[in-house]
Amino acid sequence: MSDIIRMHAAQLGEKIAAGEISSVEVTQAHLDRIAQVDGELNAFLHVNDSALDAARAVDERRASGEKLGPLAGVPLAIKDVLVTNDQPTTSGSRILEGYMSPFDATVVARARSAGLVALGKTNMDEFAMGSSTEHSAFGPTKNPWDTTRVPGGSGGGSAVAVAAYEAPIALGSDTGGSIRQPAHVTGTVGMKPTYGGVSRYGAIAMASSLDQVGPASRTVLDAALLHDIIGGHDPHDSTSLPETWPLFADAAREGATGEVLRGLRVGVIKELSDSQFQPGVAESFRQTLELLQAHGAEIVEISTPHFEYGVAAYYLIHPAEASSNLAKFDSVRFGLRVTPEGSPTVEDVMSATRAAGFGPEVKRRVILGTYALSAGYYDAYYGSAQKVRTLIQRDLDQAFSAVDVIASPAAPTTAFRIGERIDDPLKMYLNDLTTIPANLAGAPGISVPSGLASDDGLPVGVQFIAPVREDARLYRVGAALEALLVDQWGGLLLDKAPRLASENDDRGGNK
Ligand code: GLN
Numbered sequence: 001m002s003d004i005i006r007m008h009a010a011q012l013g014e015k016i017a018a019g020e021i022s023s024v025e026v027t028q029a030h031l032d033r034i035a036q037v038d039g040e041l042n043a044f045l046h047v048n049d050s051a052l053d054a055a056r057a058v059d060e061r062r063a064s065g066e067k068l069g070p071l072a073g074v075p076l077a078i079k080d081v082l083v084t085n086d087q088p089t090t091s092g093s094r095i096l097e098g099y100m101s102p103f104d105a106t107v108v109a110r111a112r113s114a115g116l117v118a119l120g121k122t123n124m125d126e127f128a129m130g131s132s133t134e135h136s137a138f139g140p141t142k143n144p145w146d147t148t149r150v151p152g153g154s155g156g157g158s159a160v161a162v163a164a165y166e167a168p169i170a171l172g173s174d175t176g177g178s179i180r181q182p183a184h185v186t187g188t189v190g191m192k193p194t195y196g197g198v199s200r201y202g203a204i205a206m207a208s209s210l211d212q213v214g215p216a217s218r219t220v221l222d223a224a225l226l227h228d229i230i231g232g233h234d235p236h237d238s239t240s241l242p243e244t245w246p247l248f249a250d251a252a253r254e255g256a257t258g259e260v261l262r263g264l265r266v267g268v269i270k271e272l273s274d275s276q277f278q279p280g281v282a283e284s285f286r287q288t289l290e291l292l293q294a295h296g297a298e299i300v301e302i303s304t305p306h307f308e309y310g311v312a313a314y315y316l317i318h319p320a321e322a323s324s325n326l327a328k329f330d331s332v333r334f335g336l337r338v339t340p341e342g343s344p345t346v347e348d349v350m351s352a353t354r355a356a357g358f359g360p361e362v363k364r365r366v367i368l369g370t371y372a373l374s375a376g377y378y379d380a381y382y383g384s385a386q387k388v389r390t391l392i393q394r395d396l397d398q399a400f401s402a403v404d405v406i407a408s409p410a411a412p413t414t415a416f417r418i419g420e421r422i423d424d425p426l427k428m429y430l431n432d433l434t435t436i437p438a439n440l441a442g443a444p445g446i447s448v449p450s451g452l453a454s455d456d457g458l459p460v461g462v463q464f465i466a467p468v469r470e471d472a473r474l475y476r477v478g479a480a481l482e483a484l485l486v487d488q489w490g491g492l493l494l495d496k497a498p499r500l501a502s503e504n505d506d507r508g509g510n511k
Pocket of ligand 1: 128129130131153154173174175176177178179318432
């Protein structure tokens with residue numbers, strides 16, 4: 001494997017800035033890697049054929065003396081839920097096949113102007129509905145730790161791109177865990193910022209009160225560096241928070257000293273019992289807590305009695321909002337149009353298009369959502385779910401009066417097998433047990449690799465949640481834990497990943 005692709009985004013940025021390596025070389029190395037392994041993994045839906053031109057432009061800017069940011073010249077994988085003006089955007093759906101956006105999502109535009117090189121668009125569950133990437137209309141992404149297993153979802157493509165060294169860093173979106181849970185099952189880092197902290201302008205809306213864009217990376221510092229670039233107020237997004245944020249990269253660097261752990265109050269939820277987790281996941285979590293405690297953290301039991309109702313509330317609120325957001329895919333404005341035989345009415349065309357263009361999970365949620373919103377059921381379902389949401393927010397508010405962060409495993413199990421849960425939506429939904437509450441509360445959450453499960457040897461992540469607007473705290477704590485584990489393991493968790501079959505075809509050309 002080439003040394004270039006093993007480097008973290010921060011290191012690549014430094015070397016490019018110092019003129020030790022060019023963005024063209026770095027981009028080429030990643031394109032080669034994609035060519036080598038993506039046939040096996042299916043992380044990318046589209047590879048950007050102008051990536052090298054963009055890299056060349058950054059190299060020219062540097063050569064002409066322009067002072068560039070910390071990630072200038074670094075390649076970036078982009079979840080296909082984010083629109084791009086130079087590459088197709090499908091959101092994992094047939095209904096948008098061939099769609100070209102006339103503009104870039106704000107986060108993409110910001111990344112480009114900071115000199116990041118758009119490498120391509122990554123696979124995802126259709127319209128970000130799912131926890132395994134199996135709901136993509138373009139086939140599942142495979143987990144590089146074991147290609148018979150899922151990479152998590154909906155952002156499995158972004159997590160795998162990063163985990164398999166196809167991209168040093170990626171953009172994702174998280175509505176109920178889609179950045180954090182793929183990070184957990186692939187041994188990578190995933191951060192869901194505070195709701196409103198990062199612009200969603202140009203992120204294809206699924207559930208607008210929950211959606212949040214954020215970074216996926218191999219290290220906490222890399223996530224922080226990307227967050228610094230994409231975050232902050234955007235006048236194009238009416239839910240964007242007005243404040244200026246601290247530099248998250250500073251928080252991550254400061255956190256790596258471990259100082260933050262001294263006296264840190266880490267809340268552990270009483271109501272989450274071991275029986276809700278795979279034994280190897282529960283054990284890894286216990287070990288993480290012991291490690292934090294050994295370095296000065298205080299483990300505090302907290303009660304958040306409504307936390308576990310998050311899944312039930314989410315799977316009413318989410319479909320309700322999604323059914324409304326997806327109404328715009330009507331065959332008139334975007335993408336696919338299917339015209340039935342005879343003399344069809346507009347409604348016939350819309351219905352034939354949506355029947356052909358949407359996959360089963362999207363249809364399930366549209367039906368569920370319209371039902372939950374319909375007259376007579378609105379109060380019973382949607383209204384009740386919103387009340388539960390408020391109770392969860394209050395639980396978290398109260399918990400944060402006693403603790404600085406809340407910790408839990410990022411998901412109940414390690415990566416499950418492809419095909420194992422696809423026919424059982426409820427089983428799939430229960431996977432989001434610990435990630436959903438942060439979305440319901442608008443709070444930031446991060447998943448950091450914490451070890452391999454003792455029962456199946458697959459990656460486990462620990463999730464930390466902080467109060468709204470305290471994203472910097474998560475970078476401090478995440479970087480502190482990461483530094484301790486790197487010491488323990490002599491590297492990142494990802495260094496323990498097995499070789500891919502396609503890597504064994506390597507005839508040295510890439511080395
Ligand atoms: N798994 C969750 C769902 O299916 C979360 C998806 C997401 O965060 N985009 O809705």
